Amino acid sequence: MPKKKKRKEFQALKGMRDLLPPDTAWWDKLIKTGEDLARDFGFQKIETPVIEDAELFIRGTGATTDIVSKQMYFIKTAGGTSLALRPEGTPGVVRAYMENGLASLPQPIKLFYFGPMFRHEQPQAGRWRQFYQFGLEVFGDSGAVLDAQIIQFCFNLFKAVGLKKINIHINSLGCPQCRPAYRRVLLDYYRYRKDRVCPDCKRRLKENPLRLLDCKEEKCQPIKSQAPASVDHLCDECRKHFKEVLEFLDELEIPYFLNSALVRGLDYYTKTIFEIFWEEEGLAPGALGGGGRYDNLVKELGGKPTPAVGVALGLDRIVALMKKEEVKVGSEPNFKVFLVQLGLMGKKKSLKLFEKLHQAGILAAESLSRDSIKAQMKIADKLGVKFALILGQQEALDGTVIIRDMQSGVQETVPQEKVVEELKKRFRK
Ligand code: HAM
Numbered sequence: 001m002p003k004k005k006k007r008k009e010f011q012a013l014k015g016m017r018d019l020l021p022p023d024t025a026w027w028d029k030l031i032k033t034g035e036d037l038a039r040d041f042g043f044q045k046i047e048t049p050v051i052e053d054a055e056l057f058i059r060g061t062g063a064t065t066d067i068v069s070k071q072m073y074f075i076k077t078a079g080g081t082s083l084a085l086r087p088e089g090t091p092g093v094v095r096a097y098m099e100n101g102l103a104s105l106p107q108p109i110k111l112f113y114f115g116p117m118f119r120h121e122q123p124q125a126g127r128w129r130q131f132y133q134f135g136l137e138v139f140g141d142s143g144a145v146l147d148a149q150i151i152q153f154c155f156n157l158f159k160a161v162g163l164k165k166i167n168i169h170i171n172s173l174g175c176p177q178c179r180p181a182y183r184r185v186l187l188d189y190y191r192y193r194k195d196r197v198c199p200d201c202k203r204r205l206k207e208n209p210l211r212l213l214d215c216k217e218e219k220c221q222p223i224k225s226q227a228p229a230s231v232d233h234l235c236d237e238c239r240k241h242f243k244e245v246l247e248f249l250d251e252l253e254i255p256y257f258l259n260s261a262l263v264r265g266l267d268y269y270t271k272t273i274f275e276i277f278w279e280e281e282g283l284a285p286g287a288l289g290g291g292g293r294y295d296n297l298v299k300e301l302g303g304k305p306t307p308a309v310g311v312a313l314g315l316d317r318i319v320a321l322m323k324k325e326e327v328k329v330g331s332e333p334n335f336k337v338f339l340v341q342l343g344l345m346g347k348k349k350s351l352k353l354f355e356k357l358h359q360a361g362i363l364a365a366e367s368l369s370r371d372s373i374k375a376q377m378k379i380a381d382k383l384g385v386k387f388a389l390i391l392g393q394q395e396a397l398d399g400t401v402i403i404r405d406m407q408s409g410v411q412e413t414v415p416q417e418k419v420v421e422e423l424k425k426r427f428r429k
Helices: 023-040 054-062 090-099 144-160 179-191 199-207 209-214 218-225 236-251 315-324 343-359 373-383 393-398 416-428
Strands: 051-053 073-076 082-085 109-118 130-139 166-172 270-278 289-293 308-314 337-341 364-366 387-391 400-405 411-415
Touching: 023 109, 023 130, 023 144, 023 315, 051 054, 051 090, 054 082, 054 090, 090 109, 090 130, 090 308, 130 144, 130 315, 144 166, 144 236, 144 270, 144 289, 144 308, 166 236, 179 199, 179 209, 199 209, 209 218, 236 270, 270 308, 308 315, 337 343, 337 373, 343 364, 343 387, 343 393, 343 416, 364 373, 373 387, 387 393, 387 416, 393 400, 400 416, 411 416
Parallel strands: 337 364, 337 387
Antiparallel strands: 051 082, 073 082, 109 130, 130 308, 166 270, 270 289, 289 308, 387 400, 400 411
């Protein structure tokens, strides 16, 4: 006899998971608050596909970044085209901006999005292979006020979802005019010390010197802490721009921390960059969000020169903090009545009655899968509704329903078509 094949037990892939109740209540609160706030700030929603041409991220996010070189999910189609699961949202939004002629609309264009991103990372606390971002992108305005407004949005959003202890780290990376000179100064500094840095930093020296400042290795810290800062090598325009951003933040009384070691892990940034952290170190793994200005990306991806600035917030990490901080989320719906049914006919009419009540705006709870009246009355009691509506075989045949006042126990039989009217009368009393 052939051996019976063992049935496979399916599991979510490593680094991916289901979002389940009750956690989804925190997710809903965060996303709804984010969307409402974004609209209040004049942003409009955009959605882009989760799969794009891999080249978009190679040229957009940067070929030598960890995100693209180590973490991006590539898909090869049967025809040989290289696609990628988006590791971040910005390049897709830039593509959509160019492809759909958004540049010809009055600028700036302010867009927000929410959705899953994919990075093949080693899963650990706060790090997922499928994770969710809420992002903002503004196109067509180089003003420092927009950098500040994006940070203001983040500050308000965290406050609105009950997370007040956030820290904003900010820096300026300069522009193509001043960055090469800074890069040279940094290279000179590290070249003299290259025997004392970790192997990763030796590689960074060749490939991406700015990333030297991102090193977390213990042995590199003393060298890193003395390294030249980009803010000391900005051209006049970048210095003025950064000063203005900080002045706007001061005006808004938003506290920030000037962090000269902040470089961000994506290639497209110019001028302002920032990251948001939770105040109590160790409680939140990594940044809760990050962003900055990217004035050259639209042009580099084939569009007209268009200044831009944006942010993405890591929702998985923010929800984890909301849970840890026991942020209150929406309470149970405030049910007004409970539908008690008995027998198949009663069940059928109850379902119809539920529809009628719903349309009349009367929130009705039910337990249609239960058959015992006693069990149903117990739930009605627990929910604290004012009235139970009882529909048995007899009522179904007569076209009536019993309205039971849960407090006094008084019952009255009314025609089904009058039940909404009768209830409204009783609620008014
Ligand atoms: P990012 O810093 O790569 O920036 O990601 C933003 C946030 O996404 C991070 O601060 C973190 O909270 C969250 N995040 C990143 N990777 C993971 C992961 N594996 N698991 C959980 N959360 C994660 C960007 O993506 C840019 N597109 C931001 C931007 C928009 N810049 C300008 N516009």
